[in-house]
Amino acid sequence: xxxxxxxxxxxxxxxxxxxxxxxxxxxxxxxxxxxxxxxxxxxxxxxxxxxxxxxxxxxxxxxxxxxxxxxxxxxxxxxxxxxxxxxxxxxxxxxxxxxxxxxxxxxxxxxxxxxxxxxxxxxxxxxxxxxxxxxxxxxxxxxxxxxxxxxxxxxxxxxxxxxxxxxxxxxxxxxxxxxxxxxxxxxxxxxxxxxxxxxxxxxxxxxxxxxxxxxxxxxxxxxxxxxxxxxxxxxxxxxxxxxxxxxxxxxxxxxxxxxxxx
Numbered sequence: 001x002x003x004x005x006x007x008x009x010x011x012x013x014x015x016x017x018x019x020x021x022x023x024x025x026x027x028x029x030x031x032x033x034x035x036x037x038x039x040x041x042x043x044x045x046x047x048x049x050x051x052x053x054x055x056x057x058x059x060x061x062x063x064x065x066x067x068x069x070x071x072x073x074x075x076x077x078x079x080x081x082x083x084x085x086x087x088x089x090x091x092x093x094x095x096x097x098x099x100x101x102x103x104x105x106x107x108x109x110x111x112x113x114x115x116x117x118x119x120x121x122x123x124x125x126x127x128x129x130x131x132x133x134x135x136x137x138x139x140x141x142x143x144x145x146x147x148x149x150x151x152x153x154x155x156x157x158x159x160x161x162x163x164x165x166x167x168x169x170x171x172x173x174x175x176x177x178x179x180x181x182x183x184x185x186x187x188x189x190x191x192x193x194x195x196x197x198x199x200x201x202x203x204x205x206x207x208x209x210x211x212x213x214x215x216x217x218x219x220x221x222x223x224x225x226x227x228x229x230x231x232x233x234x235x236x237x238x239x240x241x242x243x244x245x246x247x248x249x250x251x252x253x254x255x256x257x258x259x260x261x262x
Contacts (some may be wrong), residue, residue, distance in 0.1 A: 004142070009111045028169075030172070033113065034150050062070075085221075101107065101220070116150060170211065171209065171211065171212075171214045173208075173209050173210075173211045173212075174208050174209050184241050184243070185241070185242040186239065186240070186241050186242075186255070187202070187204050187223070187240050187241075187252070188204075188237065188238070188239050188240075188258070189202040189203050189204040189205070189223075189237075189238065189240070190202065190203050190205075190235065190236070190237055191203075191233065191234055191235065191236045191237075191238055192222065192233050192234065193234065194227070194230070194232055194233055194234055198226060198227050198228060198230060199225070199226065199227065199232070199247075199250065200222060200224070200225050200227045200232050200238070200254065201222055201223075201224055202222065202223055202224075202238060202240055202252070203220055203221075203222050203224050204220060204221050204222070204223065205218070205220045206218070206219050206220065206221070223251070223252050224247075224249045224250045224251075224252065225238075225240045225252035225253060225254050226243070226246050226247075226250050226252070226253045226254065227254045228254070230255070231257055232254060232257055233260070233261060234261065235261025235262075236257050236258075236259065236260055237258045237259040238254060238256070238257050238258060239254075239255045239256055239258055240252040240254055240255060241253055241255050
């Protein structure tokens, strides 16, 4: 009998726990775990007030978070608008700059019609294209202007010549030969004719540097010399000396034959 009573009491306790529900079990278990008395828990009527007080705070936190993306989107649109305006302004400035610059390719391709003309013709065209002053109307005034222009050009030419003369350095040239006073002249030349008896024709070659132009100037002259023994022949290199007049044209005398003709 005692066993049957225990079984019935256990069944009644189980049914009571099932009727109380899981809320009571959970509350009792949490309070027991925290070491608190289950009777000290606040009533269920106070919970909605706490939830309602916390809701505005969470909504206030979420509002700035929602406004921040909206502000970022507005700034992005403003940046896009400014970037769109910058290419438009550059596109407007580019045609203006191209219009200001002259077309270099077209100018290079177009030939100058006056390039093939002589320099006198080009000068005449430039003079005719030059704008004239409207002050001179009478012939006397035009004549006075021409005289003034001539004087101005003459002064410019004189100035240019003086500058060129000052910049030019004269050459030293060939120094004069040193010889004793009243000494007989001696020349060396080539025999070009020996047909006459005791007479020869000698060609003297002279090469000197020009004093102004610094060029080597070559010239030659012929003279008649007296050959007493008919030693010299055509093509020989001989030396002659100045002497008294021996005939109508002979003023020179053979000294020696330096080299025979080959």
